Amino acid sequence: MIPASADLMRDVLFLPEAASRQARDIDALHFWVISATMLGALAVGLTALVFLVKYRRMGDRPRPTRFIALPVKYELAMAGLLLGLFLAWWFVGYRQMIALQRAPEGALEIYVTGKQWMWKFASADGPDTVGVLVVPAARPVRLLITARDVVHSFFVPALRVKQDAIPGRYTSLSFTIDRPGSFPVYCAEYCGLSHSRMWATLVALPPEEYQRWLEGAVPPAVGEAGGNADIAGGRLGEREAISIAQRGEQQAARYGCLACHTVDGQPHIGPTWRGLFGSERVLVTGQRLVADAAYLTQSMMRPMEDLVAGYPPVMPTYQGQMEPADVAAIVEYIKSLRHDAGRAP
């Protein structure tokens, strides 16, 4: 579909601007599907109308009609053709869905936490924020989403993405915004009293402005988003004095992780954290896997499941005891202890 007609369709259908490549792909499918839908409904309605006019009864006397029966095979053939069309949509939709979930290489990871009734954002190097999610434009971003209390849903209409935030679990979402701008974010899963006001703003900054934001400046776009009356609840969080990795260090001490895990490379009761991230682990089962963020969080929640060979099975679970943000912080801390830390990711 040529871009101009796509914009026209977007206006006709009241779709908001599409701020990413994926959103435009989804819109293209949307146009096909919705056009076919409207044509189908119209065709059936019109056919019925034509029959109605053509075969309407004159006078009140009913007249007998011919017995007309279409063999079932024709109906099934028709159904088969239609199913082919539906499956084509499904095929395209499925691929797009997978693309939405696949994180591109080098994506900026940001932790999103929904709680009644606000969105909190934390990334490895930027400040934590509430209600305003700041990302660089033209760079892949991966959101790791969870909730503190009940199910929420992180919804950005301009990106055509939505992902439930489920307590006790991380879900993820990836996108690359084309150009700078600010876009509304809603909570789409009913979550109680102020569900209708659980809004936030997604601000995409040009790379250099994003860099300044990391360094502490508040670019006007972010300030505006925070003060936008239409997007209430959008405000900048207290600027954290420490980075997320530093917070992870504090939390690791608080939860007693450091009683068993060292950070200097010496094995203790548990494996050391130095160089742990990204290294290959050998489990008691003989299975080998790489200690990524998934493995680390899994180990905190279900330590008995993927035991590493050579250590006693003594680690307690932290399921339900640690806040998701703290889990994320500790993972970031362990990440900062990898051997190649400091080099480009």
Add this chain to the structure above:
Amino acid sequence: MAEHAAHFESLARQQTAARFAMWVFLASELLLFAGLFFLYMCYRLYWPAAFASGVGHNHALLGTVNTIVLITASITVAMGLRKLQHGAPRAAFRLVATTVLLAGLFLVVKLTEYGVHIDEGILPGGRGRYFAEGALPGEAAFFTLYWLTTGLHAIHVTVGAGVLLVMAWRIRRGTLRAAQLELGALYWHLVDAIWIFLWPLYYLTGGAPK
């Protein structure tokens, strides 16, 4: 007594309808348990060690005794039905009454077991001493499901036993048709069938015995 309801053309048809409806209802009853079995499958997948430990903690012997009791009760009710069909109400009464007694025995054993669990501090929702003293995470889920599933099953046993008790009484008075007893027997067999699955899930599959 041999009269059929006015809207049926014959007694035979009425009985066919009743038995058929019973089967439909049994399918429905079976699905009442589906949610609990499904939760068991999911949570066992999430917490394999805790579930194995929980199963190991249950009293396999008591569970097995109860299984034998229920299966015997199924045999006696099936035989009682056959006796009634063959016009031997006295023998039928004895067999159905035995079934009711066995159901009572099942409930006594089950309640004893519940008593032991309460003593050990194993209550639904992860309440009680057992969990405070450092059970594996996930054992609370196991025992909550244990209480819910066996509790729901025990309610079914009670209902089934009650129905069979009334039927035994009516056999003795000579006012029960075999077709009516068959409905009660079908329900009872379903109760038995559900337990046949409950038993390995909650008593046997605890891994190697310690």
Add this chain to the structure above:
Amino acid sequence: MTPTTERHAGESYLGGERTLRSWLTTRDHKRIGLMFLIATSLFLFVGGLFALLLRLELLAPRETLMGPMTYNRMFTAHGVVMVWLFMIPAIPSGFGNFLLPLMIGANDVAFPRLNLASFYIYVAGAVVALFGLFMGGADTGWTFYVPYSAQTATAVVPVLIGVFILGWSSIVTGVNFIATVHTMRAKGLQWMQMPLFVWAIYGTSVIQVLATPVLGLVLLLIGMEHLFDWGIFDPRRGGDPVIFQHLFWFYSHPAVYIMVLPAMGVISEVVCAFSRKNPLSYQAIVIATVGITFFGFLAWGHHMFTAGMSTFAAGSFGILSMVVAIFSAIKVFTWTGTLYQGSISLKAPLLYVLAFLFLFVFGGMTGVAVATMSLDVHWHDTYFVVAHFHFIMVGGTLTAFLAAVHYWFPKVTGRNYPETWGVAMAVLVFIGFNVTFVPQFLLGNLGMPRRYYDYPESMQWLHVISTGGSWLLGIALLTTVLYLAWSLRHGAVATDNPWHSAGFEWRTASPPPPYNFPGSPALHRGAYDYTGQEPPEGPAALP
């Protein structure tokens, strides 16, 4: 044609004993069906009133008519009342009860006492649920998602128990109808000769029997979670709220077909009667009915595409949803084709059928659209989905319900409704419906999430149109009730078969006598046989 009602007045099911007691203790499926119809229609208006108030609140952004607490309770009340007190029982327990025995040539359903019990269980469930809704009210939405439903301070438990009880009514009626269809058919009436409405009710009953217990259990579990905090689905104790969603939708997706299948049955009957034609393909509709009954169970996961399911599961549910849609498409195709070369009389019931065809195709096709995974990601939990399922449930089920009310009004009451009013209100329902719900599709595209009492100002004018439409729809429905009530007393006395329909239910007096057929019913001509010189008229002669 002689007004035969006079002839049978003493014998009709409405005659005889007329005391309240005789109604409340009746075992006549027709009286029970009528009581269900009255009760469910009452709840249609209760639920409709909630809808109008909700729409009024949405006339402007921010708090206008009610605060968020009231709004949240009210949309829950709207959902609970409409789904469990109107949609699910209305056509099956109401018209199904009245017509099923008539259509298979039986005297009554298989278990009349159970049938009456089902009505009282329904009333009990309704009382408990309404008690909960008015004394505090749940604010969870009709979906009761955990963990919110386990934590909220509102009166969730009575509502859950009420719905649980209603579920039993549904199961009991389902068991009864299945047994009736299997064992009560008139001698010689084969499965492939049964009226399509019977097939539809049969499929519905199967779903009711097999899906409802799963819901019942899961509602009890939330109740316990709410009361005792047992942590069954609580993530803080290692529970998984998504398991709840699986179990909930395992019932609630098939429940959509509990609402839609009977409506389809009505359409099959009305289309044939008013075009005086056999269905274009009887077998195709039967196949589609059975197909929906079974495949309807396999598609529930498309309500959870954004819930973090495994991609493989999401894909499977996507394909299965497409397959279910195909069966509906077969039906639409057959109904439309049935009109071909018919002798069509454009009366109110047929107008409703046309409205149904158009709205159902649009609703169904948008259903295929939301089953397309990447599109659903944008539409999920927005007004697009709200509009989609209202197209199916209001545009589909409610219009079919109204078609049924008008088509069988003479059968049930022995009077005719005023045709002009009927036609006028059918048109108004169609217009009001579209004005209400088409803007909601656009709101969904804009990104308006559902269950919001507040929204960005840029969305307001679409909400204004939608609210206006809701009032048109409300006026049309209210007027319909008024003229129907009027015709109970003042309507022209109907002949036994005013539509000259070949349907089996018309081969006895209107209203029918207590045991339906004097002697054995004459079903020697097919229920869709319009080829003869004169259609069957009045109580058919005995062989």
Add this chain to the structure above:
Amino acid sequence: MRTYAITGAALLALTLLSYGVSRLDLGGAEMPVAMAIATVKVGLVAVYFMHLRHAPAGERLFALSGLVMYVVLFGIAATDVFLRRTTGFLPQ
């Protein structure tokens, strides 16, 4: 009567077998074996005690339908639960 006695004996024997097997260390095979024995037992109950052997097609259909719904629920939902790598905090 003979049929019932034989069926009953078979059920009791299978019960003991199941118990005996559970005392062995079967590892991963434990659950499948236990479920297989239970299925055979329920099959015996349904076919002989509940007379499914002589039941009309309609009754068999509904006996089967309950089972089919179990397969549907467990089968399809399992594709989510098993493939999702579960509830843990898994950012995958």
